[in-house]
Amino acid sequence: MNKTCKIISACAAFVLAAGLGVAAYKSLDTEEDIPTPLIEAPPPTEAPTEPPTLPAYDSFEASPDGMTEMAKIMLHKNKDYAGWIKIPNTYVDYPLLKDPGEISEDQPYYGNEFYDPNHFYLHKNFERNYEFAGSLFIDYRDNFGAVEEEQSENILIYGHNMLNLTMFGSLRNYYNDYNFWKTAPFIELSSNYADYDYVVCGNAVTSGYKESDFVYWDMEELDTEESFDFYMDKLKEKCVFDPEVDVKFGDKLLTLSTCYGASEANMRFILVARRLRDGEEAGNMDSIERTKEYRERQKKKEKEQKKEKENS
DSSP states (O other): OOHHHHHHHHHHHHHHHHSSGGGGOOOOSSTTOOOOOSSOOOOOOOOOOSOOOSSOOOOSOOOOTTOOHHHHHHHTTOTTEEEEEEOTTSSOEEEEEEOOOSBOTTOGGGTSOOBOTTOGGGSBOTTSOBOTTOOEEEOTTOOOSSOGGGSOSEEEEEOOBOTTSTBTGGGGGGTTOHHHHHHSOEEEEEOSSOEEEEEEEEEEEEEOSTTOSOOGGGOOOOOSHHHHHHHHHHHHHHBSSOOOBOOOTTOOEEEEEEEESOGGGTEEEEEEEEEOOTTOBTTBGGGSOBOHHHHHHHHHHHHHHHHHHHHO
């Protein structure tokens, strides 16, 4: 099965779990409002601090220099462990798994069953047992390894839009809500080798059909300026709101993908972030480089405020 088919079948599963996610969404009226989910969610997953007990998986490749202690622990539990994702002020706080790609029926680690690429963890938890909510997983084609120059320009992570806000369910707080974005603009992403910080630079609702004019699920390697600009132009074209964060060719991107609305429409909601640049600080939006339009508007606003103060 090709990846487009995978995306379509996954959405049908997402919607069963999510219902009409938009109906459960609470909008904000003022900047001072704090977003609160309508449904109480379980506490975030806690990272392990001790080595796991049996059963353990002991045959992953020898740990290369620079692998984190967390990775060494987690890889003994699941060889597909690829890192951790956390979005402060949301319920996203989970381990990440790397999809193993196509699985043949002669692999006991995966249950001796056939799976198409990007299917195994749709309904499997970290222990590889059935769970409808599944896991958050990185596309099997992505490179999120130790050498940053070899990493994919756009890391793509899939997750279910669960009605109880688990997995990527709490991402629906970003739907059409600039005020919520201001409370949760940063994403923490760890690989097996390093920790990274990202700032959300866009979101969009788009079709999941292969005929779409924006097949974002096939755009991990944005290694040319043309492909990078096409991705960002399409994102901006479909953005439900624009955070006006500066993004340019050479930036590393992160795309979180989940379902949106009714299964018949086969729509997706994606949240896109870029890795912080040198000099930018996680948690401090004043340190983040903004778009030229945003900077010019702020300067104009400051001049007007200064003039009003002088005339008062």
